Amino acid sequence: MQLRPDVSPLTRWIEPIPSSTRNLLRLADTDLTALQWGMPQLTRRCDPETHQETWHVYYGDVRVGTISMRSGIPVDEDPWGWSCGFYPGSEPGEHSDGCAPTFDKARAEFEAAWRIFLPKRTGADFQAWRDHKALTAWKYGMHDRGLPLPTQSTSGRSKCFCGAEISIASTRPHVLEHHT
Numbered sequence: 380m381q382l383r384p385d386v387s388p389l390t391r392w393i394e395p396i397p398s399s400t401r402n403l404l405r406l407a408d409t410d411l412t413a414l415q416w417g418m419p420q421l422t423r424r425c426d427p428e429t430h431q432e433t434w435h436v437y438y439g440d441v442r443v444g445t446i447s448m449r450s451g452i453p454v455d456e457d458p459w460g461w462s463c464g465f466y467p468g469s470e471p472g473e474h475s476d477g478c479a480p481t482f483d484k485a486r487a488e489f490e491a492a493w494r495i496f497l498p499k500r501t502g503a504d505f506q507a508w509r510d511h512k513a514l515t516a517w518k519y520g521m522h523d524r525g526l527p528l529p530t531q532s533t534s535g536r537s538k539c540f541c542g543a544e545i546s547i548a549s550t551r552p553h554v555l556e557h558h559t
């Protein structure tokens with residue numbers, strides 16, 4: 380596996396520019412870079428858990444897509460794949476994906492898809508993704524501690540791991556207020 384020169388937990392996304400200067404900018408990895416190129420919102424983070432090189436693309440704190448090396452493909456096929464879109468917060472039919480011969484081409488195609496996808500989004504769409512993430516993490520937190528969810532108890536009530544009494548109706552507001 381060929382590691383990119385800028386493998387770091389958080390790397391500023393930058394517009395496609397000539398490769399001679401690109402590596403310098405990648406290494407710079409500063410807010411100044413983002414300001415200069417006017418596209419501060421998209422960032423990418425390398426996923427250390429995956430066998431194949433995988434980058435998760437974030438818009439602020441929302442994970443909006445992936446660029447990764449494809450596994451188990453014939454040598455004459457494009458080695459890079461990308462996908463653009465997030466759920467909940469948009470419909471699967473609005474998502475797009477593709478494959479490309481190089482990382483930079485995959486990134487350029489992702490950016491093109493993003494420019495179509497982003498104008499259709501509202502703040503509520505991004506919030507839907509955040510809320511879902513918080514609720515999922517909270518459910519795992521309850522499960523790990525052996526605590527039942529209100530939906531899993533016959534009374535419809537339970538106790539959160541923070542000590543609060545919760546009902547089916549109050550679970551969502553409680554989690555979003557106290558566990559995000």
Ligand SMILES: [Zn+2]
Pocket residue numbers: 539540541542543553557558
């Ligand atoms: Zn709680």
